[in-house]
Amino acid sequence: MNFGMACAPGSVGNEILEKILAAPSGLVILECRDIRALVEQLTLGARHSGQAVYLWQPDTGLGSLREAHLRVPDCQRLGNALRYMQQSMHFGVYLLVGLELPLSAMDATLLRQLARPPKDYLRRIVLIDVPAALTEHLGDLAVRIDSEDAQPPRLRLRDGRWLT
Secondary structure (H helix, E strand, O other), X not given: OOOOOOOOOOHHHHHHHHHHHHOOOOEEEEEOOOHHHXXXXXXXXXXXXXXXXXXXXXXXEEEEOOOOXXXXXXXXXXXXXXXXXXXXXXXXXXXXXXXXXXXXHHHHHHXXXXXXXOOOOOEEEEEEOOOHHHHHHHHHHEEEEEHHHHOOOOOEEEOOEEEO
């Protein structure tokens, strides 16, 4: 994925992270068309900014994007990972990829609780490319962001001028 020469490495990831951190809710739904490219950009952004960003996937569990070898123990199952996120007293952005419906009643309750941002520190739970039924179920609890908005506009040359 090429973001153009004017775009510094990790800058798209940094822009997306800034949007996530600015969200008024603790729960963010991030729309994207290419999950792998998005995760790569967010990894670059996490490494560049030094932010604590984690990725949960059903097959690998919860791990740090900034430090690829760092895995959080006992967080393979979604419920365990959500409880870890809820109990953590530290800053963190937690990306969840591969959520499948139906969620258990406990997992759905934990997601609703995580939507309320903690008062003492910043925590964001980011659901990436989730089923429409989950987006509808969460309603106004979650803020929706499109990852494509952070990408620089594609320039076209027309009549000797660059246009967006």
